[in-house]
Amino acid sequence: MKRTWSASAGVVAGVFTVGVATLLAAVMTSAGLAGGTPSPVVAVGGAFVDRTPPWLKDFAIATFGTHDKAALFVGMALFLLVVCAAIGIAGAQRPTAALVAFGVLGAVGVLAVATRPSSNALDLLPTIVGTLAGLWALSILWQRAAHGASGTAVDRRRFLLGGAGFTATGLTAATLGRSLGQGASRAAESRTAVRLPRGAKPSVIPAGAQLPVKGITPYVMPNADFYRIDTALVVPRLDTADWSLKVHGMVAREVIIDWATLLGKPMQDSLVTLMCVSNEVGGDLTGNAVWTGWPVRELLKLAGPRTGADMVLSTSSDGWTAGTPLSVLTDDRNALLAIAMNGQPLPFEHGFPVRLVVPGLYGYVSATKWVTDLKVTTFADDQGYWTPRGWSERGPVKTESRIDVPRSGERVSAGKVALAGIAWAQHRGVKAVEVRVDDGPWQPARLAEEPTIDSWRQWVLPWQAVRGNHTITVRATDAEGVVQTMTQAPPAPDGATGWHTITVNVD
Ligand SMILES: Nc1nc2c(c(=O)[nH]1)N[C@H]1C(S)=C(S)[C@@H](COP(=O)(O)O)O[C@H]1N2
Numbered sequence: 001m002k003r004t005w006s007a008s009a010g011v012v013a014g015v016f017t018v019g020v021a022t023l024l025a026a027v028m029t030s031a032g033l034a035g036g037t038p039s040p041v042v043a044v045g046g047a048f049v050d051r052t053p054p055w056l057k058d059f060a061i062a063t064f065g066t067h068d069k070a071a072l073f074v075g076m077a078l079f080l081l082v083v084c085a086a087i088g089i090a091g092a093q094r095p096t097a098a099l100v101a102f103g104v105l106g107a108v109g110v111l112a113v114a115t116r117p118s119s120n121a122l123d124l125l126p127t128i129v130g131t132l133a134g135l136w137a138l139s140i141l142w143q144r145a146a147h148g149a150s151g152t153a154v155d156r157r158r159f160l161l162g163g164a165g166f167t168a169t170g171l172t173a174a175t176l177g178r179s180l181g182q183g184a185s186r187a188a189e190s191r192t193a194v195r196l197p198r199g200a201k202p203s204v205i206p207a208g209a210q211l212p213v214k215g216i217t218p219y220v221m222p223n224a225d226f227y228r229i230d231t232a233l234v235v236p237r238l239d240t241a242d243w244s245l246k247v248h249g250m251v252a253r254e255v256i257i258d259w260a261t262l263l264g265k266p267m268q269d270s271l272v273t274l275m276c277v278s279n280e281v282g283g284d285l286t287g288n289a290v291w292t293g294w295p296v297r298e299l300l301k302l303a304g305p306r307t308g309a310d311m312v313l314s315t316s317s318d319g320w321t322a323g324t325p326l327s328v329l330t331d332d333r334n335a336l337l338a339i340a341m342n343g344q345p346l347p348f349e350h351g352f353p354v355r356l357v358v359p360g361l362y363g364y365v366s367a368t369k370w371v372t373d374l375k376v377t378t379f380a381d382d383q384g385y386w387t388p389r390g391w392s393e394r395g396p397v398k399t400e401s402r403i404d405v406p407r408s409g410e411r412v413s414a415g416k417v418a419l420a421g422i423a424w425a426q427h428r429g430v431k432a433v434e435v436r437v438d439d440g441p442w443q444p445a446r447l448a449e450e451p452t453i454d455s456w457r458q459w460v461l462p463w464q465a466v467r468g469n470h471t472i473t474v475r476a477t478d479a480e481g482v483v484q485t486m487t488q489a490p491p492a493p494d495g496a497t498g499w500h501t502i503t504v505n506v507d
């Protein structure tokens, strides 16, 4: 049997397995039969993401940006194809060993599904059925290959037909399964049906918060452009009818609040800049929006936190957690149970129907999307998702600033050029921004209005550009008078520091 024949038999069996399992998983999910993550591809990916060390996460975000999930799936597909080809080739000499190897591959998938949050026995079915289907395809193709590679044209045609049939079926099933999974129509309908209550205190954004500079980051980021970071390989699509949030742990009384009750609470608008701890100096993993929600301190007040508690562990529907200081959720800053983003129900990617938005803390310790559970506890007893993975237990946002205009490496014409960007020191506020050209003196930039200390602040400095290559550096000072440190630190464990520097070409 020719090598390419046996290798392609392995690959085809792999494609067939994934297709069958994906379709079955999607059907079960839409029928409401799944508890956790029945798709082996999503489960293996999720298990991988949960075990990603900080350096690899940094590398992935630095290299692929917000396409890191697509990159992971491509990587997994390539890995699977290579392993399946190898199994196919081995099968030419040792079919039993190869079948066992294929079974082991399936067992890895089953294990991944079984260890995902809230998985049940039924979730294992798609991977098991898919693996059996793959084994069946493999043995059929091997038989035909054994004849076809050396035999008559008829045998050859039978192998090719079989291979094409399994591949086409597998790919169709996978595509169908994916589109079924994304449909999640009940959730989409429930989002469309949301009538947002008017914010009791609508926040007015003064025109002066937005500087008239071409290319500057907009003061308020449109939802479609807002950065997205999370561990969810498939965006959770919850139906408001199924959503509830439970407050328990060190409380006087447990409280469960459902969607209708939450919607009846006095809502409030807050401008808050979210910031990812993985953001490099000069990076774009940050966004500012108007969030509408009910202050979480009001909900916590109903439950009555007991003395000694100092942390709230919030959990999402897909099992992700954040550990936030209780004091930050109960003080007078507006930490919200947010239901809207820039006047729209939360997009699914940003946590529909309800997420936490906490001014002053990085997202990984505060901004739980798809939030369904609040446990009042202590830092001594509980940890958020990223803490055992090498990230700091506490995550206050560090003072930073960024140059948006011109872009680094851009060519500009000599003469008057606007240098502009944003600076942030959430919940402290930005007092000053200074800019340095080459080795010149620090010059104070003009600051836009600051509607709230919880958001970033735009800055601009007119510059008389002269021919040549120039280095531009920016630094901010927070409202407490502390100047942004020049000491360079990587994102892990608690946020990058250093001055953002760009080079421009003036001609
Ligand atoms: N459920 C859930 N919520 C989450 C995360 C997550 O992985 N899962 N990631 C957090 C991190 S690290 C950040 S920076 C913010 C990003 O919010 P965004 O995607 O709406 O911009 O969400 C936070 N909330």
Ligand SMILES: [Mo]
Residues within 6 Å of the ligand: 229, 275, 276, 277, 278, 363, 364
């Ligand atoms: Mo993050």
